[in-house]
Amino acid sequence: MTVTVTAGESGEAISSEELAVWRMLQRAQVRITRVLETDLLVEHDLALASYDVLMQLSESPDRRLRMNDLADRVLLSRSGLTRLIDRLQRDGLVEREACPSDARGLFAVLTDGGAVRLAEATPTYLRGIRAQFLDVLDAGELRQCAAMLNKLFPAPDGEEIPG
Template structure:
């Protein structure tokens, strides 16, 4: 059996590998949902809004180009635009033109946005501890972090378009 993209043999997963893969694939779906639910219920912020505030708080000048912010938050530029617009209506972020070229848009954290992030942070931290870290007790966290970081460094490249495959 070979893969069509690189013609290397496909090696089936062992039962242990299959279990690890299925657990990881489920976790990457469940973790954002449960953290999002905690933040929404307690703070009225969703996970993406929290991530925008957090990334802006850590950036020099507490501001980022919209395209950079989209990359940090792992959503499209149009998606981050909508989130920034919502946060802007609440006075948490402001949108300004980039001084360097006048065309780009910059998202800048307001003092109210920083205060809101500081209010939401304990809820987020408690959720991360309860939904993730408590389940990782007893494992080598450094090795786990390194392995997951290697996975996260994989560049997906441009979007792949679905193609119709001819029957064999």
């Protein structure tokens, strides 16, 4: 039986099946994220958000990003990122540097210690992705998943996830 759910007088109707798919997607993301977070905390005393920041910096030229650009790449608010960078800086994993072209701008810069910590944690992170996601889907399902994600979130430069 299909039940239609509406969001008030002007809301679009969503079937119960559509809503169930949306909720499954949310639950899958939360479950996988929790496992990755737990593994990184237990094995490396590193939260998933911290890992993400270190990874984004490591993949950037000169291991640095403007704070605004970094905030756009990670799943944190600007204030949340500022607090996280404070902690990472206290731990010696990240430094802040002034932006020479903008007196108000700041760079977050990955330190050598941060690069070492990231290198130590990366096998745990990749193992978690493999166990919780990649090994669960076959090659065809992964291609379908890539096609759906490209449809939902097209890359700004037009480059698609290989599928």
